[in-house]
Amino acid sequence: MTGPLFDITVAVARIAVFFAFCFGLVVVMTWVERKGAAYIQDRRGPNRADIFGIRAWGLFHPLADALKFLFKEDFIPDNAHRLFYQMAPMFSLAPAILGIAVIPFGPDVTVMGRTVALQIADLNVGILYLFAVSGMTVYGVVLGGWASGSKYPLLGGLRSSAQMLSYEVSMGLSLIGIFMVFESVRMSQIVAGQGGLLFGVVPKWGVLVQPLGFILFLVAQYAEANRTPFDMPESESELVAGYHTEYASFKFSMFMMAEYLHMVVGAAVVATLFFGGWQFPYLGDAGFLFPGGFAVAMPPALVLLLRIGAFVAKVLFFAWLYVWVRWTVPRFRYDQVMRLGWKVMLPLSLLNIFVTGLTLLLLKK
């Protein structure tokens, strides 16, 4: 294939595969969420939907859900502002998927003599792009809450705008430490930086060099994704269903998909920044190399598979962590959420920057 054609093919293929990965995981996660809830809270999860009598642990439930959403009446309340009401789910869904564009799924591979990065776009601004995209997610929630023309959604929308703005601050600041340690905001360089060893023994993963930064980022991300314990915008017991109370049919399912996409993309971001991305512990380009000098040679194809597999496994784990936390921790009160954001997370993230800077300065001397 010639140059431009090859480039276009690669670009389209990457986008198709990575988007398919995300949306596929979204479908699986809706099932995992309910199964996880059932296991954690000792009740029965989805177990009824079947095809020709095959139940497969309720795996067909996402399919049944999708069909149900498609065939429900697409209802618009009288009080709603029609145009904005219809735009809100799109505003919610689009930014949720965009974040995946800067996540590296694996190391560079050579295809037909050309180097291809397993990443849609290795932007110079890297994580700043992620912040820009996640800053957009608030519009779907706010617009949906306001355009529904009803009290509970409006309250949910107001809460979410305040909450997301507050937690974006500590989310940004909690990552400064990572930038300082790995000396880059470019995703590929941060992952490459995590390939080394710390003290020659353990992998130099972000979570080991930035433990406080990791906790702060994880908490801020849960708040950004509006997941329990931070699901203020929808909190059923207070606001019925918050910003999407008035939504039904496929519009509602778009809000749902956006939430699960947040989980999947968020899990990918955590895995990339703090858990080495596609780095497999002690796995070099030529095979395993353990600290004692013990080495196992391996063919490049196997190394590549192991690395992509490591990334996918990490993403799956952190997606599961979202479910785990949701069904374990009760919801905060709204004032508690705000206090945690401004009076605990923000000072701690500033402290993290200060300590990281000091440590790096002392180590350099």
Add this chain to the structure above:
Amino acid sequence: METVLFILFGAIAVCGAIMVVTRKHPMASALYLILTLFAVAALFVLRQAHFLAAIQVIIYAGAVVVLFIFVIMLINVPEDRLPVERATTMRVLGVLAAGFFILESAVLARRFWMPIGPVAEVGTVEAVGRALFTDYLLAFEITSVLLLAAVIGAIALAKRKI
């Protein structure tokens, strides 16, 4: 290719800006403002100013307009109560004159001051960061003190009893 993209995003930015001032509903204006900000960010990218583009979207589209929308939601004027602004002859003429003025200054600026073509490696995160913390450190620090003063001032105004 770059020219096509420039014309495309430039047109989106200008049209969006016109829509911001002509829409009746403030929420529509706010959404068009987001569109304009995005188009301007795209123009920044075309000039290789990646950092500026990202910051533009984060700060303006991601935070400032959210506050606008916050206010629009809180005030929540019913649609039939929205004030109507008339387009008088003087206003139309004023807009036209302003348009000509902007166009002419753009032509002049292009002829005399603007460097032709992108300057390499000036808009990346590394380059901006280095410039900010070496050559422009004093200005940077003064700005941060100014922002701190603004924050404290806002709290002092909003909260009588702290």
